[in-house]
Amino acid sequence: MNPAQPPTLRQQIVQFIGEIQNELRNFKIPKEYTTKNHLLNISGRFSGIFNELRGFSEGMTSFSNEINEASSQR
Structure with missing residues (x-):
């Protein structure tokens, strides 16, 4: 992708899904959750996952609106 060009719709969707997958991978990494800080880390990861899902x-x-407009012009 040329840096001067805005990302395509497909690239934006792929980026959203990639960010969600990244949060889920981070959460899946096993650690010993024995301290308050570890528990806060878990909470932060859940917040990150839900924020990514909300953004998605x-x-x-908006993606569906763009898709509808593009398909109606064909």
């Missing part, structure tokens, strides 16, 4: 759902609304 909000993004999909």
Whole structure:
């Protein structure tokens, strides 16, 4: 992708999914959760996952509008 060009719709969707997958991979890494800091880390990871999912759902609304507009022009 040329840096001067905005990301395509497909690239934006792939990025959203990649960010969600990254959060899930981070959460899956086993650690010993024995301290308050470890528990806060778990909480932060859940927050990150839910924030990514919220962003994805909000993004999909605008993506679907773009897809509908593009398909109606064909």
